[in-house]
Amino acid sequence: MLFLCTGNSCRSQMAEGFARALRGDRIEAHSAGTNPHGLNPLAVRAMAEVGIDISRHTSKTPQDLAARGVKFDVVVTVCDSAHEACPVIPGARVVHAGFDDPPRLAKGAASDEEAMAHYRRVRDEIRAYVETLPGAIGLG
Numbered sequence: 001m002l003f004l005c006t007g008n009s010c011r012s013q014m015a016e017g018f019a020r021a022l023r024g025d026r027i028e029a030h031s032a033g034t035n036p037h038g039l040n041p042l043a044v045r046a047m048a049e050v051g052i053d054i055s056r057h058t059s060k061t062p063q064d065l066a067a068r069g070v071k072f073d074v075v076v077t078v079c080d081s082a083h084e085a086c087p088v089i090p091g092a093r094v095v096h097a098g099f100d101d102p103p104r105l106a107k108g109a110a111s112d113e114e115a116m117a118h119y120r121r122v123r124d125e126i127r128a129y130v131e132t133l134p135g136a137i138g139l140g
Helices: 012-022 040-046 060-065 080-085 112-131
Strands: 002-005 032-033 074-077 093-096
Touching: 002 012, 002 060, 002 080, 012 032, 012 040, 012 112, 032 080, 040 112, 074 080, 080 093
Parallel strands: 002 032, 002 074, 074 093
Antiparallel strands: none
């Protein structure tokens, strides 16, 4: 399963982290971005708060994963932009589960601590979604 967002910096990384931690027995999770631009440190912090370390994750494209031989049966787009720009991945079904963008929501925050409220809310929404997998996408 591939979780896809635009930057592969926050939402898709969180989804991959939760899927590996909570559903690793049933889902082989990966994440990528349509225009990857590096791992977001506040996303790393938000996940660490719930005991999941994504600090070693890297931003990549679906093509980067395909070049390593990774194949997907399902692509879950976690933002509207990625859903609209989702590349064709042969043999994969696309499912959309859009989440708000924490960096955009936190743009006017006066401090990292103030920004973290947005990251925590979206993190918790992503966790709730991942907990429903694979049933929510018709695989189990």
